[in-house]
Amino acid sequence: MLKVMIIDNDIKRSKPLKQSLIDNGFEVVAHVENTVNLEAKCCEVKPDIVIIDTESPSRDTLENICVMTMNDSRPVVMFTHDGDKEKIKIATQAGVSAYVVGDIPSERLIPVIDAAIARFEEFKSLRSELNMANLKLDERKVIERAKGLMMRQRQIDEEEAYSLLRNMAMKKNMRLADLSHQLIEAAKMLIV
């Protein structure tokens, strides 16, 4: 069984990755945040593969461990062994780097990276869904405020205010939220 160590300063982000590796029969020997004792940790748990965030400063530490073990004539593979530029790019964009210490054929490395990418992509899309939801919520707040402004200024009720706004948005071919935003900004200048 291949021993995998995951280093990520956002442990939550790589949680699905960890699960996926376990489900696929890998042994996750360590799942840590960037650690100042990385070198000692590596010696202690002796991972075959280290998966690390591409943007982690600790990557240079791993490079050194890999180069050093090269002296013991153990082959070292970094990223994809076949030098496939496209694959490296995808892995990099997904925020994953894999370092392999030891004698592992690259065919066995590729699925690991593929899985890592898939899981990180999933996490990314989850996060963008969350962002979208937050945006929607913000928009609703803006519309509410614009409505309130109309109601106060023109002494109308909520329904009337809403239909006025909606009609104006349709006529101007604007999104309701954008129009509301403009209205609030304009009101800031007009109403003291």
Next chain:
Amino acid sequence: MRDQDKTDITAVNTIDTSSTVDASRRQFFRQSIAGAFGAAAALNIMPTGIKNMAHAAGSDAPEITEVKIGFIPLTDCAPIVVAAQMGFDKKYGIKITPSKEASWAGVRDKLINGELQGAHVLYGMMYGSQLGIGGQQKDMAVLMALNNNGQGITLSNQLKDKGVKDGRSLKRLISNENRDYTFAQTFPTGTHAMWLNYWLAANDIDPIKDVKNIVVPPPQMVANMRIGNMDGYCVGEPWNARAINDNVGFSVATSQDIWVDHPEKVLGTTAEFVAKNPNTARAMVAAVLEACRYIDATENRAKVAKLISGKSYVNAPEDVIGGRFVGNYDNGIGKKWKDPNFMKFYNDGEVNFPYLSDGMWFLTQHKRWGLLKSDPDYLAVATKVNQIKLYSEAAAMAGVPVPKNNMRSSKLIDGVVWDGKNPAAYAAGFKIKA
């Protein structure tokens, strides 16, 4: 009209044969450019717009006008920051966006996958990638050198308490007190690894057998020493000055003690980028050269120290950067001096010329320490990596003098002279080696 078309076809052929990109990409070029454009040009039915575009390849206009240049938070990233902040880039028709990076490995990968068009990078690391040490082989390009000097070796206060104050007393302690001694540097094939190994060996300490070697990112050096993780480290400023400032260590040597005016960081990119964008590469060099000249003027140094101390760049107190930046050294154990060989960025272009002997030196040390198993063709590799022709053209644009000789001669701390001759014999000639 007919002559015009001929020029276009020549340009297309140049792309097709001189390109060093992989086979599939070459195939793509052949089909899309030679196929579509070539045939159209031959039939004289090329649309004017496309013709002008193809012709731009024959002019001096930068092929791409916006470049992202990576850097690591260190004092010697200044030329990149200054080139962008002081507008030297605009003068040459490009826009430089400095991009703060977290690791040298990250810098290398982003250069290779094209996310970065250039970077502030360790001289030796460029040669490590060129020869595929510890990673994928990729043809690299050293466009120019960014600085000489200004790195250093720091030892912990624990060693000071044991009576260590120089190389000789360190050797004595290591011989007498048997325990693990840990020294950190910044990248296995980089410059700091080579300065540290060279200094230890010059003091009769075997950097492979006598001590343990680890890598720690520069901004984390001081914190790691504070928690007792290591006995010493070699890194660029301001992280040696910072150790003294924070009272965790002292300076046992500066890198200029090891080699006066040694090569350090370079402006690096890939050979592929230079082949495809020679004009952009030239403009980058010219802009950064002007920045280096600006920084070296004494009256500008304080301003530059302030600029790079910001959170987006080095992120260290201005006074920690500023002292050694102007040559005011304090080793933290009672010696203060004005160092004439402090970090130089220009020195009438002496700093910036990509001397072949400088590039080859890193290869000799990679061989010495076993990172290379056999001798490479030293001169051929350096000639390929160091872009002397492109540099010289850019230097002419910026009005920077170019040295006559491609090699230079220096005597290092152990008294051994390196002049670029007989690299294999030089690499094999050291008493302490892997």
